[in-house]
Amino acid sequence: MTSPSGSTPAEATAFLAAHPEIEAFDIVLVDANGIGRGKIIRRHELMPLFEGGRHMPISILGLDITGEDVHETGLIWDSGDGDLRAWPIPGTLVPLHGTQPPRGQVMLSMYHLDGAPMTSDPRHALERQVQAFADKGLHPAGAFELEFFLLANERDGDGKVQPARAVLDGRHSGKTEVYSVDHLHGMEPLFSDIYAAAKLQDIPVETVISEYAPGQYELTLHYRKGILRAADDLVMLKRLVRMQARRHGVTACFMAKPIEKYAGSGMHLHVSLQDDAGTNLFSEKAGEKWAPSLLHAIGGLGATMAESMLVFAPHANSWRRFVAQSYAPVAPTWGVNNRSVALRVPAGDIKARRIEHRPSGVDANPYLVAATVLAGVGKGLEERLDPGPETTGNGYEADNAASSMPIDWRDAIEAARGSDFLKTALGEDLHRTFVAIKHAEYLRVARTVSELDYHLYLHEV
Template identity: 75%
Template sequence: MNPTGALPAEAEAFLAAHPEIEAVDIVLHDANGIGRGKIIRRHELMGLYTHGRHLPISILGLDICGEDVHETGLIWDQGDGDLRAWPLPGSLVPLHGTNPPRAEVLMSMYHLDGTPMLSDPRHALAAQAKALADEGLQAHAAFELEFFLLANERDGNGRVQPARDVLDGRASHKTEVYSVDHLHGMLPLFSDIYKGAEKAGIQAETMISEYAPGQYELTLHYRKDVMQAADDLMRLKRIVRAQARAHGVTACFMAKPIEDYAGSGMHFHVSLADEAGRNVFVEAVEGDWNETILHAMGGLRATMGEAMLVWAPHANSWRRFASQSYAPVSPTWGVNNRSVALRIPAGDIKARRIEHRPSGVDANPYLVAATILAGLRHGMAGRIDPGPETTGNGYEDGADAPPMPMDWRGAIEAAKGSAFLKAALGEEMHRTFTAIKAAEYARVMRTVSDVDYDLYLHTV
C-alpha cells in the first residue's frame, strides 16, 4: 500500500481526463532542492501508484553537481541499494506547453518496509508540522519567489546580462523597480508562467519588476497547509525555468547572480492557527503585540545563527548579504520595516503574520519551512524575549543580537554543532545536509577561479 495515501483511482481518473498525455515526469527533491527522478511513459503510471518506483538511496546523497557525497552514509555504506519512491496525493498535474504533452507528479522516498526515508527533505517538514499539530497549532504560509531573467549569451566581459524583452527584443540595463510598463515586455512569458501555474493548481498572484535589472518577483497565495506552500514554490521554480527556456531566455535562481545589484530572496510568510482556526498571532489591540508572536520571533532570532546554512546553503548565497541591499545582515525584528530579518508586515490585523527574510531563492523550501517552524516552537516553548524592536535602519542595529556566522564555512560549522538544527531537521537529514554542504565547500575551495588569477597571477 502507498504510504503517502495516493490511490490508483487518482491516476486512473487523470489518464481518462487527459488522453493526450504521453509521458510523466516523476520528481523527488533532494537536500539542495534539485528535482531528481525519471520520465516514465503513460502506460507505466498505474504501476507507479500500485507499486511505487525503485530509486537508488544515493539519489538523496548527491552534491550540487550530482556527485556522491560518501560522508552522508547513503552511498557505499548501504551498498547503494534501492528504496521506493511513492507518488504524493493530489500532485499529478499536466504540464503547460510541452510537446509531446507530459504531466508531472511529486514523489517522496520510503524504505522498502514503508517507513519514511528521513534524508528526504519533505519528511523533515512533515515532522515539524506534526509536532506543531500535536501542540494544537497549524502553520499557514506562503513563499515569495524572486528571480532573474537573463540572456542566454554573456556580455563582452563574460558576465551574465539581463534578458531582452521577449515581446520585441528591447533591452534595458536600468533598475526598473515597480515599473509596470517594463513588465509588458515580458508578458508573453509571464502569461505562460501563469498558465503553467494554473494547470499545477498553484495560485500565482502578483508579478513585480524588482530592484535590479532583469529581476522579478512573483507572489503566491497564502496556504493553510505549509507543505502545500513549499510544494507550490518548488513547482513554480520549475515552471518559470521551463517557460523562460521556451521563450529563449534563462531563469536564474542564484541568490546573487550580478555583483553590483540586489540578490534574490525567498521570503517566507507564516502565521499560526489554533484548532478553532483562529490566528494566534493577532493582538487584542492593534499594534500591542501579544506574547505568542513575540515569543515566536524570539525563537527565530535566537536560533538564526545556527540555522544560517539552511537560509544560505551555497557559496554564492553569502554574496547576497550586504548593507542596504534589502537582505538582512543581523537577527533583528521590526514592524513594516524591510531592513530587518523578521518583519511584521503592515495590513489587516486578522492577517497578522511574520515575514522571515533571510532565505535566498537558492534555499530548499522544505528545509526552510521545517527550520522556521522549529524556531517558532522553540521560542513559544521557552517564552523567549525577542529583544527591542528595530524602528529605524536595521543595518545599523543588531549590536546586541545573538551571534551570526560571518561566512559559508562558519555557517557549516555552526550547523554541524547545533542541537537545535539537528532536532529541527531530524538527525538523519541533519547529517545528510551538513555532509553535502561540507563537500561542496571543499569543492569550491580547491577550485582556482578567475578571481585568483586577477588578484595574484602577476603580483605575487
C-alpha cells in the same frame, strides 16, 4: 501495499481519463539542495507508480550540487546503494504547459521498503514539524515569495551574465526598472505562459513585480492554510518558471546573487499559526500591542537564526547576497513594516498577522527552510522567549547581535554541524546528510582556481 504518502490509484485513473493526450510524465524527487531528480516515464507506467511506488536508489538523496556522490552522507556504499521506494505526493499529479508531445508531472517522496519515511528526504522533515504542531492542536499556514532573474543565454563581452532582452520585441534595458509596469509588458508572453502553467498545476500565483535590479522579477503566492502545500507550491513554481523561460529563449536564474553590483534574490517565507478553530494565534487582542505568541515566535526565530544560516544560505554564492542596504538582512533583528530587518511583521489587517522571515535566498530548499522556521517558532513558544526590543528605522545601523552571526559560508557550516537545535529541526539523519553535502561543496569551491585568482595574483605575486 498501501501508499504511505496517502496517494491513491484513483487519482491516477481520473487523471489519465481526463488527459488522454498525455504521453509521458516527469517524476520528481527533491534532494537536500532543492534539486529535482528523477525520471521521465511513459503513460503506461503511471498506474504502477501509484499502485506500488517506484524503486529509486538511496544515493539520490546523498548527491552534491553537481550530482556527484557524497560518501560522508552514509547514503552511498554504506548501504550498498540499495533501492528504496518513492511514492507520489497527493495533489501533485498535473499537466505541463506547452510540452510537445504533451507531458505531465508528479512529485515524489522517499520511503523505506516497509513504508517508513526515509528521514534524509527533506519533505519528511517539514512533515514532521507540521505534525508536531498538529499534536498540540496548532496548524502553521504560510506562503513563499519567489525572486529571480531572467538572463540572456549569452554572456557579455567580459564573460558576465546579463539581463535578458524583452521576449516581446527584443528591447534591452540595463536599468533598475523597479515596480515599472511598462517594463513588465516586454515579458508579457513569458509571464502569460507561467500563469497558464501555474493554473494547470493549481499553484496560486498572484502578483508579478519588476524587482530591484535589471532583469529581476518577483512572483507572489497566495497564502496556504497548510505550510507543507506552500512549500510544494514553491518547488513546483521554480520548475515551471525555469521550463517556460527556456521555451522563450531566456534563462531563469535562481542563484542568490548572480550580478555582483545589484541586489540578490530572496525567498521570503510568510508564516502564521492557527488553532483548531481557525483563530490566528499571532493576532493581538483588544488592549494588546502584540500577541504574546507572536513575540515568542519571533524570539525563537531570532535565537536560532545564527546556527540555522546554512539552511537559509546553503551555497558559496548565497553569502554574496548579505550586504548592508541591499534588502537582505545581516543580523537577527525584528521590526514592524520594516524591510531592513530579518523578521518583519508586515502592516495590514490584524486577522492576517504574520511573520515575514527574510534571511533565505532563493537558492535555499523551501522544505528545509520551512522546517527550520517552524522549529524556531516552536522553540520560542515552548520557552516563551523574548525577542528583545523592536528595531525601528535603519536596521543596518541598529545595535544588535550581528557579531553572533556566521561571517561566511564555512562559519555557517561549522555552526550547523554543532547545532543541537538544527539536529532536532531536521532530524539527525537529514542533519548529517545536509552538512556532509555542504562540506563537500565547500571543499570543491575551496580547491578551485578561479578567474579572480588569476586577475588578482597572476602577474602581481
